[in-house]
Amino acid sequence: MLDAIKMKKLFLYVFLSLLWCNVGSAKEFKSIFGFSFELPNNYELLAILDGKQILSALESDELRKKINENFNEAVDLSKSIVPDAWTLKIERYSSQGKIALQTGEGIATTFMGLKKDMEKDGFVKEDLEFLCTDEYHEMVYQTKIPVHECKFISIPNDAEWSFIMVKDSTFDVTQGISEKKRRRQIRAQFLIKDSVFNVVGFCKPKNCEKIRKDVDQVLSTISY
Numbered sequence: 001m002l003d004a005i006k007m008k009k010l011f012l013y014v015f016l017s018l019l020w021c022n023v024g025s026a027k028e029f030k031s032i033f034g035f036s037f038e039l040p041n042n043y044e045l046l047a048i049l050d051g052k053q054i055l056s057a058l059e060s061d062e063l064r065k066k067i068n069e070n071f072n073e074a075v076d077l078s079k080s081i082v083p084d085a086w087t088l089k090i091e092r093y094s095s096q097g098k099i100a101l102q103t104g105e106g107i108a109t110t111f112m113g114l115k116k117d118m119e120k121d122g123f124v125k126e127d128l129e130f131l132c133t134d135e136y137h138e139m140v141y142q143t144k145i146p147v148h149e150c151k152f153i154s155i156p157n158d159a160e161w162s163f164i165m166v167k168d169s170t171f172d173v174t175q176g177i178s179e180k181k182r183r184r185q186i187r188a189q190f191l192i193k194d195s196v197f198n199v200v201g202f203c204k205p206k207n208c209e210k211i212r213k214d215v216d217q218v219l220s221t222i223s224y
Contacts, residue, residue: 026217031091033111033197038221039214042095046106049090088112095214104183104202107214112189112196115160125152128163128189137170145173153188156222162190166212169202184208186215193224 026038032048094106130136132150137143149166156162165187172182186201186208199218203211 026221029093031109032089033091033109033195035192035197035222035224037218037223039093039107039217040095043093043107043214044095046092046094049092105204105207105211106202107211107218108198108200108202109218110198110200112198115191115194115196118196125161125163125191128165132165132167141170141174143174145170146179148184153219155216155219156190156192157220158222158224159190159192162188162219164188180205186212188215188219190219192222 027041027043028036028038029043029045030036088110091109092106093108096105129150132147134144137145146168147165148168149164151164153162153164165185167185167187168179169177169183169185183202183204186203188199190197190199199215201211201215
């Protein structure tokens with residue numbers, strides 16, 4: 001189990017990436033974070049968002065009424081213990097055009113922090129496995145979140161380490177949406193060139209196989 005300080009810092013590295021989803025031949029994209037990657041030709045850069053924009057949307061009265069109180073509490077907790085999380089930027093890519101802003105489906109990339117900062121906080125890469133546990137989810141969201149995959153992977157090729165987790169949408173679970181209708185999140189986190197990044201896919205059940213392949217394509221074609 002992680003101590004309280006490490007738990008708070010781990011929250012910084014993962015929480016914002018959980019929120020973006022609620023608000024043929026390959027094409028190469030150049031990320032604002034300094035690396036390039038490939039996605040199928042029908043993808044486009046949909047938006048570049050920052051944490052303040054997401055937080056503003058989450059704090060709207062209309063959305064607050066729709067969100068389960070457990071999720072609201074997690075948002076409030078993140079503001080108090082990791083305010084820096086709300087200064088990060090998020091790139092959103094989609095093959096569905098602007099409708100993806102409503103469905104949430106697509107892929108996002110984020111810069112999460114520097115290796116030296118993680119080491120300063122006492123992290124080892126194995127701490128990431130704690131994110132898959134019922135203990136973590138009950139601590140943060142007061143409920144269990146079904147996890148379908150949780151392991152270290154070998155892509156990107158130049159990464160010092162890379163970790164992937166596939167889980168039911170935290171947003172959908174905390175709202176009580178039935179298991180068959182829940183969306184899923186595919187989140188890869190990796191360390192490359194002394195920086196930690198996320199690549200996150202979000203999908204409806206019928207599209208998850210395709211989105212997972214697209215996430216793998218991003219990871220396998222990253223050039224820094």
